[in-house]
Amino acid sequence: MAWIVYILQCADKSLYTGITNDLRSRISAHESGRGAKYTKGRGPFTLVHQEEHATRSAATKREAQIKTLSRERKAQLCLSSRD
Numbered sequence: 425m426a427w428i429v430y431i432l433q434c435a436d437k438s439l440y441t442g443i444t445n446d447l448r449s450r451i452s453a454h455e456s457g458r459g460a461k462y463t464k465g466r467g468p469f470t471l472v473h474q475e476e477h478a479t480r481s482a483a484t485k486r487e488a489q490i491k492t493l494s495r496e497r498k499a500q501l502c503l504s505s506r507d
Contacts, residue, residue, distance in 0.1 A: 427483035429490065431473040431502060434466035439498055441490050443483040447474065472502040 428447050432440045432454065440463050444450035453459040455467050463469070477483040490498065 426476045426478065427480050429475050429477065429483050429486045430471060431490070431498065432463070432469040433472045433502075434463060435468055436466055438466065439472070439495065439502075440466075440469075441487055441498075443480070443487050445480075447471075473505045475505070 425445050427443055427445050429441070429443050430447060430450075432442075432451070434440060440454075440460065442450065442460065450459060451469065451471065454463045454469055457464050457467075475486065477486060490501070493501070
């Protein structure tokens with residue numbers, strides 16, 4: 425089972441980074457206010473980045489790494505995933 429690290433852009437232009445093994449369901453949870461405390465009331469959301477990892481451990485490590493990036497570096501990461 426693959427794990428996905430994802431970045432959502434919230435309606436207020438803030439970025440939220442998370443992991444899941446079912447991206448569609450997780451985004452639905454965020455949209456309905458059940459996803460994460462941070463995203464509650466910040467929708468609608470736009471998926472701006474996603475990357476797949478083989479294990480939960482690898483995804484968690486990558487999520488932590490992304491969360492340490494500056495907003496500018498996160499924006500660059502999101503732009504590079506569009507290409």
